[in-house]
Amino acid sequence: MDRTRPVYILSVGCGPSTELYGAVQALNDMTISYMGIDRNPIWNEIQNFNIDRFEQTPHIVQYTSEDFFSFIKDRWADILILNYFFSDLIKFSPDITDDFINRLADLINNGIFKWVVINDIPLFYKDGTGYICMEHLAQKLSPAIKVARRHFATPNDFQPIYGTKLPCNLSIPIVEQNVQTFNPFESKGSIQLIIKVNHSQK
Incomplete structure (x- = not known):
């Protein structure tokens, strides 16, 4: 990746x-350079916090609804992120x-994106899950595109093994006392579909 320019990240939902x-x-x-897309105004306050948080850094943080x-037309991104997007979309x-x-x-x-990172809930029903959406998407990709599946939590007896097992401990532990009343997760339990696209350098 070209280190002379920002990494362009687009996050949908x-x-x-x-x-x-x-x-x-x-x-x-x-x-x-991060662009977040979300139509729900419930997130406006924390999104404004994020903009202020990074204002004095080299990073650029922006949002749009x-x-x-429409947004991606005539644009591209290094990384597209769909974080718990599909499970909400299908629901x-x-x-x-x-x-x-x-x-x-x-x-x-x-080739609009170099990487696509999809992170979602490990529910493996036939219908109505992010997992089903992820697999439907994977089936529609060109054979030249590389796809990797990953999981963090150890599946139970009724769950399939979704790709490679990764450590489930949090990369950034949640230590702030003022959020402990919300019982934040202490480990990762999602599944991921990582898509690597080979195309010409932007």
Whole structure:
């Protein structure tokens, strides 16, 4: 990746942007230009906090409520993030889920993103889960595109093993006392689909 420019990250359905902080830690020697897309105004306060938090740093943090496909037209990103997006999409907007997956697959196959990181809930029902959406998307990708599946928690007897097992401990432990009343998770339990796209350098 070209280290002379920022890493462009686009997060769809970003909510509070927890992945922003993970990206800053993971890419700690690089500048990040982050754009979060979310239409729910419930997140406005914490999104404004995030903008203020990074204002005096080299990183650029922005948000929009624009439609994802309208926004990405004539644009591209190094990394696309869908963090718990699919499980919400299929739960609240099942009628548009298939169309979204088809259009997203077209963007990925056309090289609009270098990486796509999908993180979601480890529910493995036949219908109505992020897992099903992830697998439908994977089936629509070009054979030249590399796909990796990962999980953190050890599955129970009724769950399939979703790809490679990774450590479940938090990369950034939650130690702030003022959030302990909300009982934050102490470990990771999600599943991930990581898509690496080979295309010309932007």
